[in-house]
Amino acid sequence: MTDQAYNFAYLDEDTKRMIRRAILKGVAIPGYQVPFASREMPMPYGWGTGGVQVTAACLTPDDVLKVIDQGADDTTNAVSIRKFFVATAGIAVTEATDKATIIQTRHRIPEAALTAGQIMVYQVPIPEPLRFLEPREVETRKMHELEEYGLMHVKLYEDIAKHGQIATSYAYPVRVEGRYVMDPSPIPKFDNPKLSGNAALQLFGAGREQRIYAIPPFTHVVSLDFDDHPFSPSKANHSCDLCASDTSYLDEVITDDQGGRMFVCSDTDYCATRRAAGHIGALGGQTITEKAAE
Amino acid sequence: MTDLSHAFAAAADTPLLQVKNLTKRYGARMGCADISFDVYQGEVLGIVGESGSGKSTLLSCLAGHMRPDQGEVFFQTAQGARDTVQMGEAERRRLARTDWAYVHQNPRDGLRMGVSAGGNVGERLMAIGARHYGDIRASAIDWLGRVEIDAGRIDERPSAFSGGMQQRLQIARNLVTAPRLVFMDEPTGGLDVSVQARLLDLLRGLVREMGLSAIIVTHDLAVVRLLADRLMVMKDGHVVERGLTDQVLDDPQHEYTQLLVSSVLQV
Ligand SMILES: Nc1ncnc2c1ncn2[C@@H]1O[C@H](COP(=O)(O)OP(=O)(O)OP(=O)(O)O)[C@@H](O)[C@H]1O
Ligand SMILES: [Mg+2]
Numbered sequence: 339m340t341d342q343a344y345n346f347a348y349l350d351e352d353t354k355r356m357i358r359r360a361i362l363k364g365v366a367i368p369g370y371q372v373p374f375a376s377r378e379m380p381m382p383y384g385w386g387t388g389g390v391q392v393t394a395a396c397l398t399p400d401d402v403l404k405v406i407d408q409g410a411d412d413t414t415n416a417v418s419i420r421k422f423f424v425a426t427a428g429i430a431v432t433e434a435t436d437k438a439t440i441i442q443t444r445h446r447i448p449e450a451a452l453t454a455g456q457i458m459v460y461q462v463p464i465p466e467p468l469r470f471l472e473p474r475e476v477e478t479r480k481m482h483e484l485e486e487y488g489l490m491h492v493k494l495y496e497d498i499a500k501h502g503q504i505a506t507s508y509a510y511p512v513r514v515e516g517r518y519v520m521d522p523s524p525i526p527k528f529d530n531p532k533l534s535g536n537a538a539l540q541l542f543g544a545g546r547e548q549r550i551y552a553i554p555p556f557t558h559v560v561s562l563d564f565d566d567h568p569f570s571p572s573k574a575n576h577s578c579d580l581c582a583s584d585t586s587y588l589d590e591v592i593t594d595d596q597g598g599r600m601f602v603c604s605d606t607d608y609c610a611t612r613r614a615a616g617h618i619g620a621l622g623g624q625t626i627t628e629k630a631a632e
Numbered sequence: 633m634t635d636l637s638h639a640f641a642a643a644a645d646t647p648l649l650q651v652k653n654l655t656k657r658y659g660a661r662m663g664c665a666d667i668s669f670d671v672y673q674g675e676v677l678g679i680v681g682e683s684g685s686g687k688s689t690l691l692s693c694l695a696g697h698m699r700p701d702q703g704e705v706f707f708q709t710a711q712g713a714r715d716t717v718q719m720g721e722a723e724r725r726r727l728a729r730t731d732w733a734y735v736h737q738n739p740r741d742g743l744r745m746g747v748s749a750g751g752n753v754g755e756r757l758m759a760i761g762a763r764h765y766g767d768i769r770a771s772a773i774d775w776l777g778r779v780e781i782d783a784g785r786i787d788e789r790p791s792a793f794s795g796g797m798q799q800r801l802q803i804a805r806n807l808v809t810a811p812r813l814v815f816m817d818e819p820t821g822g823l824d825v826s827v828q829a830r831l832l833d834l835l836r837g838l839v840r841e842m843g844l845s846a847i848i849v850t851h852d853l854a855v856v857r858l859l860a861d862r863l864m865v866m867k868d869g870h871v872v873e874r875g876l877t878d879q880v881l882d883d884p885q886h887e888y889t890q891l892l893v894s895s896v897l898q899v
Binding site for chain 2: 471483484486488489491492495496498499500564565566567
């Protein structure tokens with residue numbers, strides 16, 4: 339039921355071809371930021387127009403799309419993007435990680451292992467990991483070209499000097515296949531290990547900054563660190579109050595104004611799947627709304 | 633003669649830097665013209681001359697910040713003498729962060745103002761592969777001490793430092809990896825006289841202690857008197873006189889040098 343006013347998946351075929359060329363180049367040079375002519379999308383930049391354009395260029399009529407925002411499928415952002423592609427491409431959508439062929443995400447990589455043939459599309463606000471300490475674009479490109487990455491460690495050094503440990507917990511920089519240093523988008527560092535050796539194709543789109551980059555399947559990705567401050571993918575020292583998982587990434591949720599709180603899986607599909615399979619957390623498997631209703 | 637002693641003998645009488653017929657024009661205007669000289673290991677060369685005589689142009693060409701129109705700049709590397717003008721940018725930039733150091737007149741040009749003093753000193757170490765935070769920090773503390781900055785200020789940003797401290801921090805940041813050749817453009821310029829004197833003392837100590845090879849550009853004859861073994865005097869892009877520092881300053885031959893020296897004596 340495609341809206342007649344638009345081409346399949348909104349973008350015209352020439353634009354999609356241009357984006358696919360950028361994607362292929364990105365796949366050929368893992369971690370390298372490929373410039374592309376980002377198009378105006380009928381949504382604000384903060385909504386992940388880079389990711390939306392990459393998804394649009396990858397979609398085929400047979401695809402099944404999942405959209406994640408903060409780990410959840412039901413936030414405004416995720417719902418809007420899903421609706422957008424249903425309206426413009428008429429494709430099927432799902433919340434189940436294992437049913438999806440393309441997963442567009444902001445902030446998370448699903449807990450369930452991805453499989454060969456799946457495509458992860460990350461929404462990226464600031465693709466340049468060196469930007470923090472070196473504002474000049476010409477210079478950061480040169481640094482990538484010549485593999486001058488000392489500055490990344492200056493950033494981690496500053497972290498430890500200030501906080502006693504590497505305090506960077508999101509968008510934690512990685513080195514891809516021993517070559518390019520890359521910003522993995524604002525996923526928690528907890529998710530960083532999943533970037534490496536993943537069976538899925540991982541694509542990154544930055545709309546405002548007009549960059550696309552990629553991690554092909556089974557690429558070696560290493561999180562930067564110091565010998566005496568090794569990378570550690572930390573999470574809350576808790577298990578999920580709903581599904582009892584003690585390995586998933588948890589959000590702390592305030593449940594009332596008396597200081598009540600609970601820890602729940604940030605990946606809503608993962609949590610629901612576990613509960614459906616009979617796993618029950620400390621709060622008896624109630625959802626937040628159920629608890630609030632009491 | 634073993635290979636090692638042979639290499640050593642070669643190092644002793646081969647210049648560290650050999651500059652041949654270096655010329656740089658800015659359109660029709662001459663930056664520096666047909667300049668040739670050598671710098672040996674452990675030697676400090678001073679370059680003096682009035683404003684606009686081409687000192688900074690020359691230094692920029694030597695350090696690879698600017699490409700000369702003509703000439704060669706041979707630097708002694710582990711693979712023998714290499715013309716840094718002809719080599720690829722990747723190799724030249726590698727030399728710049730390993731074998732060379734560049735101290736700017738304005739510390740803001742040579743420091744990262746958004747990074748702590750410790751991070752500034754540690755950057756070159758990390759750039760050449762240091763990956764142990766504790767070791768990097770220990771080196772930073774050691775170097776802050778050597779340039780007389782209180783170790784307690786290691787986590788402050790340079791913007792919280794006085795001009796003299798910033799310049800000393802820039803020097804520490806440059807020397808921490810023991811570069812083989814240091815370029816300095818007016819390292820004491822823009823500082824109060826008393827601050828200058830302290831910085832000069834410090835530089836002299838470091839030059840002696842580390843056996844630094846350096847090229848120091850300045851229009852201040854007191855600086856070269858104190859630091860330089862040899863001196864080149866520039867005027868309108870050309871070298872008009874050269875020799876041992878004391879010789880040139882005490883018995884200047886060229887009339888321009890005579891003028892330069894006498895104007896200083898009048899001050
Ligand atoms: N970027 C530039 N474009 C055009 N001309 C330049 C440029 N930089 C320097 N020049 C000119 O080249 C000549 C040499 O300048 P240079 O900066 O090398 O002199 P200097 O000896 O370092 O002077 P100062 O003591 O004032 O720093 C001058 O005539 C100057 O005007
Ligand atoms: Mg100058």
